[in-house]
Amino acid sequence: MAFALKGVAYITGAGSGIGQYAAYSLARxxxxxxxxxxRNPVTKTVSELKKNYPGISIKEIELDVASETAVNDSVTQTVKEFGRIDYAFNNAGIGGTLNTTDNIDLDDFQRVLSVNTTAVWLCQRAQIRQMLKQEKLTNSDRSYRGSIVNTASMYGVVGPSLNVPCTAYTTSKHAVVGLTRSDAIAFAGKGIKINALCPGYVATPLVLSSMNKGSVMDDERRKVPVQRLANMDEIGDLVAFLHSEASSYMIGATLVADGGFTIQ
Structure with missing residues (x-):
């Protein structure tokens, strides 16, 4: 499906994985x-975009999403370069250690929440403040001043498997869902659309590198009804969908894409 997107995209975690493929999908x-x-170079993403879309404009920004100053400055830089932000994808995150509460240090727990939850709030706050200043791209009822998509997880709507005790991660992603819903209600009437994407297991380089016969991830893959991991472009396409007018009546939604994992 073609969505005919126009405007400016702002993507965190754009150097690899879902963020990278979201950029490719939005460009398509x-x-x-x-x-x-x-935080890492976005060289590969930039190279691929420029190769396939001559004339594309890209602003590369090194960003620690946990820094309030850096986040605010990144939005300022983006608006200075392009004039506005239409499609924000708050995707940067970390997994943290696989431990139950009794075995997690406070510093480890807070680090995961800082990157996965507080940082999403910092980005979303800065984006909302900018979007409130700008007009819609069109006069259509299906158009918004801006659209925000937050990466949560299927573990933002259910608890983790017993053999994947990702307590801090699950807590952080449930919080992202709550943040998404709260701000979606507050700003829908002001022309800002906010939704959450909840992927299941995705074949990112990090996940693939951890898979071997008998590994935890290999066991988890067998639990997925479709018997495979998601391809990164499948998740990237959902980011484009959530930013498009095709999802114009979706407000505060948690779009789960997990191959059926959470309905068992």
Whole structure:
């Protein structure tokens, strides 16, 4: 499906994985102005976009999403470069250690929440403040001043498997869902659309590197009804969908894409 997206995209965690493929999908749907943000280089993402879409405009920003100053500055830089932010994808996150509560140190727990929850709030706050200043791209009822998508997880709507005791991660992703719903209610009437994407297990380089016969991830893959992990472009396409007018009546939604894992 073609969504004919116009405007400016702002993507955290854009150097690899879901953030990278979200950029590719948004470009396929027509976006030609990107702020790509990551703690690590976004070289591969930039190279691929420029190869396939001559004339594309890209602002590369090194960003620690847990820094309030850095987040606010990144939005300022993006608006200075492109004039506005239409599609924000708050995707940067970490997994943390696999431990139950009795075995987690306070510092480890707080680190996961800092990156996965507080940082999403910092980004969303800065984006909302900007979007409230700008007008819609079109006069259509299906158009918004801006659209925000937050990466949660299937573990943002259910508890983890017994053999995947990701307590801190699950807590942080449930919080992202709550943040998404709260701000979606507060700002829908002001022209800002906010939704959460809840992927299941995705074949990112990190996940694939951990898979071998008898591994935890290999066991988890067998639990997925479709018997495979999601491809990164499948999740990237959902980001484009949530930013498009095709999802214009979705407000505060948690779009679960997990191959059926959570309905068992």
């Amino acid at each position: 749907q027509g976006v030609r102005s990107f702020a790509l943000l990551d």
